[in-house]
Amino acid sequence: xxxxxxxxxxxxxxxxxxxxxxxxxxxxxxxxxxxxxxxxxxxxxxxxxxxxxxxxxxxxxxxxxxxxxxxxxxxxxxxxxxxxxxxxxxxxxxxxxxxxxxxxxxxxxxxxxxxxxxxxxxxxxxxxxxxxxxxxxxxxxxxxxxxxxxxxxxxxxxxxxxxxxxxxxxxxxxxxxxxxxxxx
Numbered sequence: 001x002x003x004x005x006x007x008x009x010x011x012x013x014x015x016x017x018x019x020x021x022x023x024x025x026x027x028x029x030x031x032x033x034x035x036x037x038x039x040x041x042x043x044x045x046x047x048x049x050x051x052x053x054x055x056x057x058x059x060x061x062x063x064x065x066x067x068x069x070x071x072x073x074x075x076x077x078x079x080x081x082x083x084x085x086x087x088x089x090x091x092x093x094x095x096x097x098x099x100x101x102x103x104x105x106x107x108x109x110x111x112x113x114x115x116x117x118x119x120x121x122x123x124x125x126x127x128x129x130x131x132x133x134x135x136x137x138x139x140x141x142x143x144x145x146x147x148x149x150x151x152x153x154x155x156x157x158x159x160x161x162x163x164x165x166x167x168x169x170x171x172x173x174x175x176x177x178x179x180x181x182x183x184x
Contacts, residue, residue, distance in 0.1 A: 013056055020048040020060040021067065025074035036159045039076045042128075043167035045096050046121050050175030051182075053112070054104025061100045065093060091135020092156070095128035102127050114176060121168045129157050 027044030031037045049057035064074060065085075073080040075093065084090055106120040133152050140147050 016052055017056050017060045020052055021064045024064045028076045038163045041076060042164050043171055046168055046171035047174055049100055049103045050117055050171050051178060054107040058100040058104050061096050088136045088139045092128060092132030095131035098131055099124035099128045118172055125164055
């Protein structure tokens with residue numbers, strides 16, 4: 001690969017990563033008013049990995065989290081800052097990084113078939129739920145007293161399972177349709 005091709009490849013990578021950071025922010029701002037408000041934030045995470053692949057998708061998610069950490073309002077409700085990350089739901093945001101790392105690892109080991117991508121999205125969601133729930137319990141206990149696992153799951157996981165599965169299905173459909181048209 002010559003120098004121009006390498007620079008062009010890196011430039012394209014930076015552009016695609018940037019586009020998906022913005023897409024994740026926009027998805028986090030979109031709130032669907034159900035019994036509990038649901039954002040499209042996890043859809044943005046799954047779409048980033050599905051379309052960009054493990055490495056670029058993980059970098060996009062890391063940049064997204066870092067932007068939110070320094071105060072750029074990229075999280076749901078146009079929020080950002082260390083208070084969000086260190087708050088009760090910050091573990092779910094950090095869990096996105098573990099989700100992407102798991103998906104990237106599965107991609108490297110098993111490839112990018114639709115089945116593997118779907119499985120990695122489901123397992124990644126479980127990892128995000130697990131990390132976020134433990135984080136929630138720890139932060140909540142330090143400020144308000146201990147809380148049971150079933151209560152936290154009832155607040156933070158169970159209401160989101162169906163919407164998150166729908167987001168996975170949409171991300172898979174989008175990934176497969178766009179992969180045929182656009183060479184990312």
